[in-house]
Amino acid sequence: xxxxxxxxxxxxxxxxxxxxxxxxxxxxxxxxxxxxxxxxxxxxxxxxxxxxxxxxxxxxxxxxxxxxxxxxxxxxxxxxxxxxxxxxxxxxxxxxxxxxxxxxxxxxxxxxxxxxxxxxxxxxxxxxxxxx
Ligand code: HEC
Numbered sequence: 001x002x003x004x005x006x007x008x009x010x011x012x013x014x015x016x017x018x019x020x021x022x023x024x025x026x027x028x029x030x031x032x033x034x035x036x037x038x039x040x041x042x043x044x045x046x047x048x049x050x051x052x053x054x055x056x057x058x059x060x061x062x063x064x065x066x067x068x069x070x071x072x073x074x075x076x077x078x079x080x081x082x083x084x085x086x087x088x089x090x091x092x093x094x095x096x097x098x099x100x101x102x103x104x105x106x107x108x109x110x111x112x113x114x115x116x117x118x119x120x121x122x123x124x125x126x127x128x129x130x131x132x
Pocket of ligand 1: 124
């Protein structure tokens with residue numbers, strides 16, 4: 001009887017811990033990032049995304065995969081894995097949040113702020129939008 005109780009207790013703690021770490025793992029941009037305005041007008045979005053596609057090929061594809069599904073060879077051994085950029089979890093975020101994440105990075109996701117210009121980062125965000 002006591003053994004059984006102990007087992008149930010142990011299991012509860014384990015499940016609680018797992019859901020806690022899973023939650024911890026979700027990467028949330030700070031609230032202020034939502035206010036970052038995409039400076040590219042809708043008329044220029046297609047051209048911007050085209051420039052972004054070129055940047056994606058040379059800078060992002062190695063980890064995020066040819067179609068952005070998070071399955072690039074460079075990401076195979078990483079924890080956490082490169083995100084699937086076509087997923088609704090990523091696409092549900094506003095442009096400012098994606099821009100903020102690209103700019104600041106986390107874990108193995110590179111901090112692109114010092115590497116790509118602001119315009120280039122918006123171009124790549126506009127390209128990521130075409131992946132949904
Ligand atoms: C060295 C591998 C690597 C490269 C190169 C890379 N990424 Fe990532 N990226 C990651 C990893 C790993 C994560 C997940 C980080 C985490 O959750 O802590 C990530 C996460 C992201 C996210 C956040 C998804 C979310 O909402 O959680 C975006 C957006 C993103 N990458 C875009 C890009 C873009 C755009 C480029 C190219 C300019 C790029 N990445 C290049 C590894 C990479």
